[in-house]
Amino acid sequence: MTDVMGSGAISYTPAIIADQLISGLNTDQSQQATLEEQLSTGVTINQASDNPAGAAQLLQLNGSLARAQQYASNATDGTGWLSLGNSTMNQILSSLQSVQQTVLSVSGASLSNEPGALQSLAAQVTAAQQELTNLANTTYGGQAIFAGTGNVSQAYDSSGNYVGGGSAPTRTVAPGVQVPVAVTGQQIFGSGSTGVLGTGGILAQIVQDLQTGTTASLNNLQTNDAQALTTAITQVTTVAAQMGSDYQRMQTFAQQASSAQQTLQSEVSGIDSTNVAQVSTQLTEAQQAYQASLWATSQLSQESLVQFLS
């Protein structure tokens, strides 16, 4: 056997050519498989090894994205509470204002001799008291919104006593930010003799003074009771304003959370999404290379000196 190794060139035996073709085919095929996986899954990081740093970043971004979605969900839930809370506060206010009208309409001189009229006014106030208790027990998704964290189903019992808990529930709407989604019944209505509801409360005294119907009791109605009612209405107005501002904060945070979601989503896409145009082009190139390799393999050693010797 003579060889040409002295000149540094390789003598290509059929076995070498076959090995090279096979290795070429394998490379082309695995490249195609990678590109096809990227196209079919739509993502470029299918295993951690595709882009290790990107994979870790992706996991973190997905975690933050899930958190932002939860913030948005919390804010939406809170908006629902506060929206119902605000409309309820408006009804409470108008109900109290009608009681105030009633109180102001009583003129001691003209009504002290008309017990029937006073009784009917007392009945109006009692009805208002009942209505306010019902409003105070307004529920959102089965939860009494003015009951604080203490009681699920009701804030006030049938005699108007507060049975809720000490503080209003909150929702987490941004890292470290918790916004109250309601107020407690006590914040709205107060408690004891300066409270609106309950035995011994302002409305109960108004009813009692109307029912008593004496000049002294009607005087008390027009001075002390009217004063206490005005104070209570001011308090309700203040709380309503606070809930209104909470509602606006909640909406702002809801928007923030949803824009944070979009930002995070686009970051995730930036790391992980397949550039379809680019990958399709690469795939076409890989397929052409593969076809060329296949053609070359089909030509493997078809010709050798053997064919020309007879």
Next chain:
Amino acid sequence: MGDLALGIAASGLDAQQTAMDTISENLTNANTPGYVAESAQLSTNPGGDLLGVGDGVRVDGVTQNSDGLLATNALQTQGVLSQSTALQQILQGAQSAFPVSGSSGIASDLSSFWQSWDAISQDPSNPAPRTQVVDLAQNLVSDFQQASQQLSNLQVNAQSQVSTSVTQVNSILKQVATLNGEIGATEGGGSPANSLIDQQNQLMGELATSIGAVAVPQADGTVNVDVGGVTLVQGTWSDTVVTTGGAGAMKLVAHASGTTIPTSAGSVAGQLAAINQYLPAYQSQLDTAANDLASTVNTQLAAGYTATGASGAGYPLFEGTGAAGISVNPAITGNVQLIAASSTAAVPDATNDAGNAQAMAELYNSPTGPDQQYQSLIQGLGTQVAAVNSQVQAQTSVANAAQENLQSIEGVNTNDEMVQMLTFQQAYQASAKLVSTVDTMMQALIQAS
């Protein structure tokens, strides 16, 4: 004249015949693994007449076109490649236990788990969101257990692959020693042992691929087998290889000498690296992530109160340690009101307060929590798989090149053989022609006399 010419022609016929036999042998073994192409070594026959015509041609022998340096290089590169390939297979298996997609796997289930705590805060007295927390905790537990199980399976499989390889290696070592004996006897008797050497080559190829063995050729035609400086075959003596130790400490030991065999090439080396180094490291990182999950959640729970105002310290959500041992506290599974979601012990507020659950939800991605531990596991694993992938790619081309270099010397080139065949055929025909010419000349002489 006549005798001499006929004698020379006859030696030519013999020599060309032997050369043709060699070509025939080469062509039929063109695809035989371990076969080294042969060539007939022709030289002029000494002697002849006084004028110095010579005494024809003779065949000195049929030698193999071997190249020791290229052969060693090819074996070594092949050994390094099979080490990386074996490691690659195991690491890719490990990687598949840790998906990075946004919708499945430990990372995604951790996200859902943390967020489910905020669902409690939206309706604290409702058992449904609490049950969901427990379900998601159960999900995480089975994620961790599955991943851990997958790593254990890889460990067990790798160990059994090593055992299988070692059994094969021991049988090959014995065969090499036996062949050494036969080669020594054949070559000692003066005849070449080409076909025995071909078998030897093939066995050495298998040894290089499995444990990175190197053949050390000896003057008498035999080879010693050396792995990492430990001699396993010397002449007709052969040692056996045994494995000792388990995960983290598995190694190969030469049975007779008791010496530890350092493995730096061959599939067994890759498998041992996975058994001793990579798989235990992943397992321990996974265990850390599981422990971080348990401690983060249980610590936060201990700061809160159950629906009845009892301290959460007595009601951890996770029990057990390690990815395989972690489980959900059956007491909580049985009564979800025992989840310490409240931040106040006061009753009845504790039933309807979710301050502690809200604090729990904010612990997602905590620096001491399971998320970051898991992320660093993924990044480390991904980096190692990517590294071994590119090693395999590079080493494949190196091994292919070494194999091609060796093949170009030791392999059979059909075209070359064909050209040689024509040359020897023509020489044979010429010698035959000479015989008939001498015959014609003799006839002429006889008729003339």
